[in-house]
Amino acid sequence: MCGICCSVNFSAEHFSQDLKEDLLYNLKQRGPNSSKQLLKSDVNYQCLFSAHVLHLRGVLTTQPVEDERGNVFLWNGEIFSGIKVEAEENDTQILFNYLSSCKNESEILSLFSEVQGPWSFIYYQASSHYLWFGRDFFGRRSLLWHFSNLGKSFCLSSVGTQTSGMANQWQEVPASGLFRIDLKSTVISRCIILQLYPWRYISRENIIEENVNSLSQISADLPAFVSVVANEAKLYLEKPVVPLNMMLPQAALETHCSNISNVPPTREILQVFLTDVHMKEVIQQFIDVLSVAVKKRVLCLPRDENLTANEVLKTCDRKANVAILFSGGIDSMVIATLADRHIPLDEPIDLLNVAFIAEEKTMPTTFNKEGNKQKNKCEIPSEEFSKDVAAAADDSPNKHVSVPDRITGRAGLKELQAVSPSRIWNFVEINVSMEELQKLRRTRICHLIRPLDTVLDDSIGCAVWFASRGIGWLVAQEGVKSYQSNAKVVLTGIGADEQLAGYSRHRVRFQSHGLEGLNKEIMMELGRISSRNLGRDDRVIGDHGKEARFPFLDENVVSFLNSLPIWEKANLNLPRGIGEKLLLRLAAVELGLTASALLPKRAMQFGSRIAKMEKINEKASDKCGRLQIMSLENLSIEKETKL
Known part of the structure; x- marks a missing residue:
């Protein structure tokens, strides 16, 4: 995970030696391990590159990286497959070495077609004055652009700013392919032309599947002096996944349980499907491909075994390197079970469970071995990132947090403890008051969610931000203690x-x-997951100096699921709790899970109780007034209040 940015100016009067303070701060939040800026100037333009690195694999490689020919590379991604990266190597340097050796645009496209994993990048080719940039096929890493001053400048950045003057100009770069700008010709023509190299899939029968987003769709919200055109050579990136299997059954499907549409879901019903030999084989293939995807995402990390003997002796207990956004639902339960297979057994796993409550006091209640309720005096984590805590008064039993996701989360914890009793599962109860939600939305979260702006974006964005921050309590038999998850990798079931x-x-x-x-x-x-979810979630989680990883969106997982006919993935003739995500539920049973395999889908905004917490009569698709960007004057007042 990194914060990357390139600010381009075509007028000497706008040349700058540094980024604006608020943008620089937001980028640094994403990359706490190194920060660096690099200036590249030509007669007619200036490029200011800024990169802030979260170190997760190999040798720490400070960005921007530059070669002897003046090429500059900014990389915010992970190479999980496609290009070989050894455990001790850093993928930024490996990919830049390949890029530097590319002789033409076709070789650049071939290189990025091979990369499997989440990414966004910016690449400056000095000799040709080209600026390349883009996001992976699913848009798992954020990249924004804004164009200003009538074409005299533009900016590419992982994250935007929350100043009112810039808010409406930040837009997500579409995950439609790679873009290229000829900086030299832009100065001459005084208009910005974005050449697009789109994603395409060519089948064995040479049938071309075009990219979903057309040029007109991309251009629709851009200023008049910016145009998007197809690249002159008609080149393209190869899609990393196979097309969706649209096959329909020749005859009406016979369900194994045709008479249960009104019967509550039970484990016995799922067991019936497991008697089908073909279905059992499909389930095992799904478990295998998803397990490999999880493995890639939990092993590329620095761990205690890489420390010296003296360093290990100084460590009184192992810390979790991996956290999971955890509701106890089927998605997070399966991810947790598979993560348990691959993470060293003596390493805890943090399960991040968020709840929004109206009461100001948010301390949980626990039970002793005899089952009697205990009042626990504990410390409430600060609203900021500090580990300092303030003492809280004794909580009363009737303030025990019991939102839906907390209830299913605790039940899921018991299942995981039964499946893997030797593992330390840190169930982190994250309780958010109305006051804390409103304050941190204003000061930290609103600009991360934008340019998305609906009530749904607000609910999910805030819930994911507080959950991934990881400040809460660990509840155990011996009592309650304040806790902050420092795991750099956050797995999510999206x-x-x-x-x-x-x-x-x-x-x-x-x-x-x-x-x-x-x-x-x-x-x-x-087709829309990049613009609807992933850029927002990457910005929100990355604000804590953590990296979001999405096992269900691994290229091999998506290709496997795309290859199956729809009736092997879901059967919506069956009741809720069975029919939707049927394949995943059957996989859960095979993995030894019990009650969680039958939980019906519950959206995060409802399970955490953030939805309608502040306004009852609003729809998810409504524009959210709470996300309006604050003016500079209000921000100054807010900062003075903190001091």
């Missing part, structure tokens, strides 16, 4: 609902348009 028909809208579409309509809905979900 992508499961989109691919396995987990949302209620999938059931509505199926009921009105059948399997064909359901297939189209899933295709649409995958």
Whole structure:
């Protein structure tokens, strides 16, 4: 995870030696391990590169990196497959070495077509005056752009700013392919032309599947002096996943349990599906490919075994390197179970469980071995990132937090402890008051969610920000203690609902348009996931100097699921708690999970109780007034108040 930025100016009067303070601060939040800026000037333009690195693998490589020919590279990504990166190597340097040896645009496209993993990048080719940039196929890493001063400057950045003058100008770079700008010709033409190298899939039958986003769609919200055009050579990136299997059954499907549509879901019903030999094979293949995806995402990390003997002796207990956004639902339970397979057994795993409550006091209640309720005097974590805590008064039993995700989270914890009793599972109860939510939305979160601006974006963005911050309590038999998760990697289950028909809208579409309509809905979900979810979640989680990783969106996982016919992934003739994400539920049973395999889908905003916490009569799709960017004057007042 890194914060990367390139500010380009075409007018000497706008040349600058540094980024604006607020943008620089936001970028540094993402990359706490090194910060560096680099200036590249030509007669007619100036590029200011700024990079802030979160070190996770190999040797710490400070960015921007520059070669002897003056090429500059900024990389915010992880290479999990496609290009070989040894455990002791850093993927930034490996990829830059390949890029520096590329002789033409075709070789650059071939290189990025091979990379599997999340990424966004900025690459300056000094000899040709080209600036390349883009995001991976799913848009798992954020990259924003804004164009200003009538074409005299533009900026690319992992994150934007929260000053009112800039707010509406920041937009997400579409995950439509790679973009290239000829900086020298821009000065001459006085207009910015973005050449697009789109994603395409070519089948064995030479059938080309075009990219979803058209040039006109991309250009729609850009200023008049910016245009997006197809690249002159008609070159493209190869899509990293196979197309969705749109096949429909030749005859009406026979369900194994045709008479259970109104029966509550039970484990016995799922067991019936496991008697089918073919289905059992598909389930095992799914477990295998998802397990490998999780393994890639939990092993590329510096661990205690890399320390010297003296350093290890000084460490009184192992710290968690991996955390999971954890509701106790099927997605997070399966990820946790698979993570347990690959993370060293003496290393804890943090389970981050967030709840929003109206009461100011947010201390949990626990039980002793005899089952009697205990009042625990504990320290409430500070609203900021400091580890200092302030003493809290004794809580009363009726203020015990019991939002839906907390209840299922605790039940899920018991299941995981039964599956892997030797593992230390840190169940982190993160309780957020109305006051804390409103204050930190204003000062830290609103600009991370934007340019997205709906009520739904506000709810999910705030919930993910507080959860991934990881400040809460550990509840154990011996009592309650304050805790802050310092795990740099945060696993999330996003992508499961989109691919396995987990949302209620999938059931509505199926009921009105059948399997064909359901297939189209899933295709649409995958096509828009970059703009709807992933950029926002990357910005929100990255603000804590942590990296979001998405096992369900691993290229091999998506290709496997795309290859299956829809009826092997979901059966919406069956009731909630079974029919949606059927394949994942069956995999959970095979992995030894119990009650969680039958939990119906519950959206994070409802499970954490942030939805409608502040305003009851609003819809998820409404524009959210709470996300309005503060003026500079208000920000100054806010900062003075903190002091």
